[in-house]
Amino acid sequence: MDKQSLFVQVANLEERIGELYVELGALRHKIVELIEENQRLLQENERYKAAVPVEGASPHDGAGIDNLKRIYQExxxxxxxxxGSLRTEGECLFCLSFINK
Ligand SMILES: [Zn+2]
Structure with missing residues:
Protein backbone atom coordinates (compact mmCIF):
# COMPACT_ATOMS: atom_id res chain seq x y z
CA MET A 1 0.00 0.00 0.00
CA ASP A 2 1.65 3.26 -1.13
CA LYS A 3 1.53 6.55 0.80
CA GLN A 4 -0.51 8.27 -1.89
CA SER A 5 -3.26 5.69 -1.52
CA LEU A 6 -3.29 6.12 2.26
CA PHE A 7 -3.61 9.89 1.90
CA VAL A 8 -6.55 9.44 -0.45
CA GLN A 9 -8.21 7.05 1.97
CA VAL A 10 -7.75 9.45 4.88
CA ALA A 11 -9.07 12.34 2.79
CA ASN A 12 -12.12 10.29 1.81
CA LEU A 13 -12.70 9.30 5.41
CA GLU A 14 -12.44 12.93 6.51
CA GLU A 15 -14.99 13.89 3.91
CA ARG A 16 -17.39 11.17 5.05
CA ILE A 17 -16.92 12.17 8.68
CA GLY A 18 -17.69 15.76 7.69
CA GLU A 19 -20.88 14.65 5.98
CA LEU A 20 -21.86 12.51 8.95
CA TYR A 21 -21.24 15.45 11.25
CA VAL A 22 -23.59 17.62 9.19
CA GLU A 23 -26.18 14.82 9.22
CA LEU A 24 -25.77 14.46 12.97
CA GLY A 25 -26.34 18.19 13.43
CA ALA A 26 -29.53 18.01 11.36
CA LEU A 27 -30.77 15.04 13.40
CA ARG A 28 -29.98 16.83 16.64
CA HIS A 29 -31.99 19.82 15.39
CA LYS A 30 -34.88 17.53 14.48
CA ILE A 31 -34.82 15.92 17.93
CA VAL A 32 -34.96 19.34 19.62
CA GLU A 33 -37.94 20.23 17.44
CA LEU A 34 -39.70 16.97 18.32
CA ILE A 35 -39.05 17.44 22.04
CA GLU A 36 -40.45 20.97 21.86
CA GLU A 37 -43.47 19.75 19.91
CA ASN A 38 -44.00 16.95 22.43
CA GLN A 39 -43.75 19.41 25.32
CA ARG A 40 -46.29 21.68 23.68
CA LEU A 41 -48.70 18.79 23.12
CA LEU A 42 -48.27 17.59 26.72
CA GLN A 43 -49.09 21.05 28.03
CA GLU A 44 -52.05 21.29 25.66
CA ASN A 45 -53.26 17.91 26.85
CA GLU A 46 -52.86 18.89 30.53
CA ARG A 47 -54.83 22.09 30.00
CA TYR A 48 -57.46 20.16 28.11
CA LYS A 49 -57.83 17.53 30.83
CA ALA A 50 -58.06 20.27 33.45
CA ALA A 51 -60.81 21.98 31.46
CA VAL A 52 -62.91 18.89 30.80
CA PRO A 53 -65.18 18.06 33.75
CA VAL A 54 -65.12 14.67 35.39
CA GLU A 55 -67.65 12.40 33.74
CA GLY A 56 -70.91 12.20 35.65
CA ALA A 57 -70.15 15.28 37.75
CA SER A 58 -72.89 17.29 36.07
CA PRO A 59 -75.82 15.01 35.45
CA HIS A 60 -78.48 17.68 34.87
CA ASP A 61 -79.51 18.86 31.41
CA GLY A 62 -77.85 21.92 30.00
CA ALA A 63 -74.58 21.17 31.74
CA GLY A 64 -73.11 19.87 28.51
CA ILE A 65 -73.31 23.15 26.68
CA ASP A 66 -72.08 25.03 29.78
CA ASN A 67 -69.07 22.75 29.96
CA LEU A 68 -68.38 23.27 26.29
CA LYS A 69 -68.61 27.04 26.79
CA ARG A 70 -66.14 26.76 29.66
CA ILE A 71 -63.76 24.64 27.61
CA TYR A 72 -64.01 27.25 24.87
CA GLN A 73 -63.25 30.01 27.39
CA GLU A 74 -60.22 28.01 28.54
CA GLY A 84 -59.90 19.75 21.56
CA SER A 85 -57.01 21.71 20.07
CA LEU A 86 -55.82 25.05 21.43
CA ARG A 87 -57.35 28.18 19.92
CA THR A 88 -54.25 30.01 18.80
CA GLU A 89 -56.01 32.32 16.35
CA GLY A 90 -58.48 34.01 18.72
CA GLU A 91 -62.22 33.55 18.35
CA CYS A 92 -63.47 30.66 16.22
CA LEU A 93 -66.65 31.19 14.26
CA PHE A 94 -67.37 27.45 14.15
CA CYS A 95 -67.13 27.21 17.94
CA LEU A 96 -69.23 30.35 18.45
CA SER A 97 -71.97 29.13 16.13
CA PHE A 98 -71.99 25.90 18.12
CA ILE A 99 -72.33 27.71 21.46
CA ASN A 100 -75.06 30.01 20.16
CA LYS A 101 -77.25 27.20 18.83
ZN1 LIG B 1 -63.38 26.04 16.68
Missing part, protein backbone atom coordinates in the same frame (compact mmCIF):
# COMPACT_ATOMS: atom_id res chain seq x y z
CA UNK A 75 -58.91 28.44 25.02
CA UNK A 76 -59.88 25.21 23.28
CA UNK A 77 -61.91 24.49 20.18
CA UNK A 78 -65.23 22.77 20.76
CA UNK A 79 -66.24 22.79 17.11
CA UNK A 80 -66.04 19.57 15.11
CA UNK A 81 -63.45 21.20 12.85
CA UNK A 82 -60.67 21.43 15.47
CA UNK A 83 -62.25 19.93 18.59
Missing amino acids: GFHICNVKY
Whole structure:
Protein backbone atom coordinates (compact mmCIF):
# COMPACT_ATOMS: atom_id res chain seq x y z
CA MET A 1 0.00 0.00 0.00
CA ASP A 2 1.65 3.26 -1.13
CA LYS A 3 1.53 6.55 0.80
CA GLN A 4 -0.51 8.27 -1.89
CA SER A 5 -3.26 5.69 -1.52
CA LEU A 6 -3.29 6.12 2.26
CA PHE A 7 -3.61 9.89 1.90
CA VAL A 8 -6.55 9.44 -0.45
CA GLN A 9 -8.21 7.05 1.97
CA VAL A 10 -7.75 9.45 4.88
CA ALA A 11 -9.07 12.34 2.79
CA ASN A 12 -12.12 10.29 1.81
CA LEU A 13 -12.70 9.30 5.41
CA GLU A 14 -12.44 12.93 6.51
CA GLU A 15 -14.99 13.89 3.91
CA ARG A 16 -17.39 11.17 5.05
CA ILE A 17 -16.92 12.17 8.68
CA GLY A 18 -17.69 15.76 7.69
CA GLU A 19 -20.88 14.65 5.98
CA LEU A 20 -21.86 12.51 8.95
CA TYR A 21 -21.24 15.45 11.25
CA VAL A 22 -23.59 17.62 9.19
CA GLU A 23 -26.18 14.82 9.22
CA LEU A 24 -25.77 14.46 12.97
CA GLY A 25 -26.34 18.19 13.43
CA ALA A 26 -29.53 18.01 11.36
CA LEU A 27 -30.77 15.04 13.40
CA ARG A 28 -29.98 16.83 16.64
CA HIS A 29 -31.99 19.82 15.39
CA LYS A 30 -34.88 17.53 14.48
CA ILE A 31 -34.82 15.92 17.93
CA VAL A 32 -34.96 19.34 19.62
CA GLU A 33 -37.94 20.23 17.44
CA LEU A 34 -39.70 16.97 18.32
CA ILE A 35 -39.05 17.44 22.04
CA GLU A 36 -40.45 20.97 21.86
CA GLU A 37 -43.47 19.75 19.91
CA ASN A 38 -44.00 16.95 22.43
CA GLN A 39 -43.75 19.41 25.32
CA ARG A 40 -46.29 21.68 23.68
CA LEU A 41 -48.70 18.79 23.12
CA LEU A 42 -48.27 17.59 26.72
CA GLN A 43 -49.09 21.05 28.03
CA GLU A 44 -52.05 21.29 25.66
CA ASN A 45 -53.26 17.91 26.85
CA GLU A 46 -52.86 18.89 30.53
CA ARG A 47 -54.83 22.09 30.00
CA TYR A 48 -57.46 20.16 28.11
CA LYS A 49 -57.83 17.53 30.83
CA ALA A 50 -58.06 20.27 33.45
CA ALA A 51 -60.81 21.98 31.46
CA VAL A 52 -62.91 18.89 30.80
CA PRO A 53 -65.18 18.06 33.75
CA VAL A 54 -65.12 14.67 35.39
CA GLU A 55 -67.65 12.40 33.74
CA GLY A 56 -70.91 12.20 35.65
CA ALA A 57 -70.15 15.28 37.75
CA SER A 58 -72.89 17.29 36.07
CA PRO A 59 -75.82 15.01 35.45
CA HIS A 60 -78.48 17.68 34.87
CA ASP A 61 -79.51 18.86 31.41
CA GLY A 62 -77.85 21.92 30.00
CA ALA A 63 -74.58 21.17 31.74
CA GLY A 64 -73.11 19.87 28.51
CA ILE A 65 -73.31 23.15 26.68
CA ASP A 66 -72.08 25.03 29.78
CA ASN A 67 -69.07 22.75 29.96
CA LEU A 68 -68.38 23.27 26.29
CA LYS A 69 -68.61 27.04 26.79
CA ARG A 70 -66.14 26.76 29.66
CA ILE A 71 -63.76 24.64 27.61
CA TYR A 72 -64.01 27.25 24.87
CA GLN A 73 -63.25 30.01 27.39
CA GLU A 74 -60.22 28.01 28.54
CA GLY A 75 -58.91 28.44 25.02
CA PHE A 76 -59.88 25.21 23.28
CA HIS A 77 -61.91 24.49 20.18
CA ILE A 78 -65.23 22.77 20.76
CA CYS A 79 -66.24 22.79 17.11
CA ASN A 80 -66.04 19.57 15.11
CA VAL A 81 -63.45 21.20 12.85
CA LYS A 82 -60.67 21.43 15.47
CA TYR A 83 -62.25 19.93 18.59
CA GLY A 84 -59.90 19.75 21.56
CA SER A 85 -57.01 21.71 20.07
CA LEU A 86 -55.82 25.05 21.43
CA ARG A 87 -57.35 28.18 19.92
CA THR A 88 -54.25 30.01 18.80
CA GLU A 89 -56.01 32.32 16.35
CA GLY A 90 -58.48 34.01 18.72
CA GLU A 91 -62.22 33.55 18.35
CA CYS A 92 -63.47 30.66 16.22
CA LEU A 93 -66.65 31.19 14.26
CA PHE A 94 -67.37 27.45 14.15
CA CYS A 95 -67.13 27.21 17.94
CA LEU A 96 -69.23 30.35 18.45
CA SER A 97 -71.97 29.13 16.13
CA PHE A 98 -71.99 25.90 18.12
CA ILE A 99 -72.33 27.71 21.46
CA ASN A 100 -75.06 30.01 20.16
CA LYS A 101 -77.25 27.20 18.83
ZN1 LIG B 1 -63.38 26.04 16.68
